[in-house]
Every structure is written in structure tokens, then in C-alpha cells.
Amino acid sequence: MSAVPRRSRPTEYDVGESPKIGPHPLLDHLYEGDCRQILPLFAPESVNLVVTSPPYADQRRNTYGGVAPDDYVDWFLPISAELYRVLRPDGSFVLNIKERVVRGERHTYVIELILAMRKQGWLWTEEYCWHKKNCYPGKWPNRFRDSWERCLHFTKERRFAMYQDAVMIPVGNWAETRLRSLSETDKRRDESRVASGFGKNVSNWLGRKFVYPTNVIHLATECGNQSHSAAFPVGLPAWFVRLFTVSGDVVLDPFMGSGTTAVAASQLGRYYVGIETQSEYCTQARQRTAQARLLETPSEYE
């Protein structure tokens, strides 16, 4: 396996470049500490992409603490304000989160957070759905098994860096059968019958090997990572790293846990910056990133 070549390091990240704001963030570095204290050390507009999964409200009190659902928005807003400051104008922030059930109904803190972040200046550009292919088995009297999580996509600007070709997927077997005999309608633009303005020309698919994916990402949850109870699979941050960055860009995870985002960034030839309060997770993340560097492998579609 060969390493993904990196672009030369952009000058604005060079250590000592700005004596006023200091040398942070250090690239390919894992900071041990509280992101509320560490993010303010970072230079403005120094990060291309933030991908993170913060502690969910109250859920892991016994392992790494939690925030009460009613306090969640007030707790998160100073952090999102710092993320806004450190993100480049064409950057993206992907927030993996899911509202928990409180007293028999879904709490509204995620919805309230989206509204509050919009007031902070963020654009709620898209919502990707992570379909967890191997969700927990079980039965509840008032709902079914929870098999998806939100990946909220926030940006600072309407025009932002996005490399859609990097996440194209094989067109699939259906195309061969469907495209074998095209009708006359298939060969021209077929307008929607409900006059929605949408239309399709099936013949456009002829000869295509790859197509763009949907906003639903189908990935199994992480089962092999024994030392973090809430790790996401490497494939999740990797998908967003491919979509929103190029080699040499900087990817930040302020709630790094076992270092999954850093592993994905490193494997794809991007710089990573991680922050984590718990020293045992930092140790694990350092081990994983050291290993990832040895196994750096080019992205399938780059």
C-alpha cells in the first residue's frame, strides 16, 4: 500500500507564523484536555473540516460523563462558536448526534440546537442519515429499534468546498437490466406528473459505471473497538473527509474519543487535530493513529 501524497503544508498553519495567536493547532496532534479550553488557542480559520460526535445528553454518565438534555444547548453553544471561529470560510462541520428518549418521548435538544446554531451564523446546509446496518436488537412498547443517527452538516457559506466525485458509488446491477431496452420516454426528459418541476432522462445513465450517492450512509456500527463505548466506524468520518476535503487539508475532532476521525484523516492523507479529556482514550487514539500512518492507503476514488 502506498501513502497518499500530501499537498505542501499551507503557510497559515506554520508554527510561529502568527506570534499573536500562537502556533496552534499543531497538525497531526492529539490534545489531551477539554475542548472548551483548547479550541480558543487555535488560530482563526485554521481548519477545513470538523467531524465529531459529542457526548450525547446524559447517556454515558458512568464512562465519560454526560450533559443533562435540558442543558445541552447552553453547554454546546460556546463550543460551536469556537468551531465557527476556527473553521475556514469554505469549510464544513459535520455533527453526529441523536436525541435521546426522555420520559417516553424524544427530547427536542437537537432541534433546539439547530435553531440556536443558525442564530450563531451557521447555515444548516444538509442532514445526512447514518443508517446503522447492525443496530441493537430489542423491542419497545412504543417504538421500534433505533437504526439511524443524524449527521448534521453546517457551513459558514452557501458556497463551500465539496468534492462529490470522491464519494461516487458503483451504479449497481439494476442499471444493466433497466437500460437494456429503453422506451421512447426513457430517451427524453420525462417531466414529473405532479408538475413538481422535477424530471428524469433515463438514457443519461447509459454507459455510467459510477453514480452519486444519496444522503443516507449505510454503515454497520463499530463492534471491534473494545476500549470506547461510543466509537463510530472509520467509514463514517472517512466518507465526509473525502467529500469535503482534499489531501493536505486539516480535519478536527474536538471530541475525539478513541481517535476514529484522526485515523480516517490520516489514512486519506489529510492532517488531523483531535481533542479528548480522558487520558485512556488519548492513549488509544495515539496508538491507532500511529498504526494508521503505517497503513496509509489511497482513497478508492481519488
Ligand SMILES: C[S@@+](CC[C@H](N)C(=O)[O-])C[C@H]1O[C@@H](n2cnc3c(N)ncnc32)[C@H](O)[C@@H]1O
Ligand atoms: C461520543 S464520544 C466520541 C467517540 C469517537 N467518535 C470515537 O469514534 O471514538 C465523545 C467523547 O468526547 C469526550 N469528551 C467529553 N467532553 C469533552 C470535552 N469537553 N472536551 C473534549 N472531549 C470531551 C469523551 O470523553 C468521549 O470520549
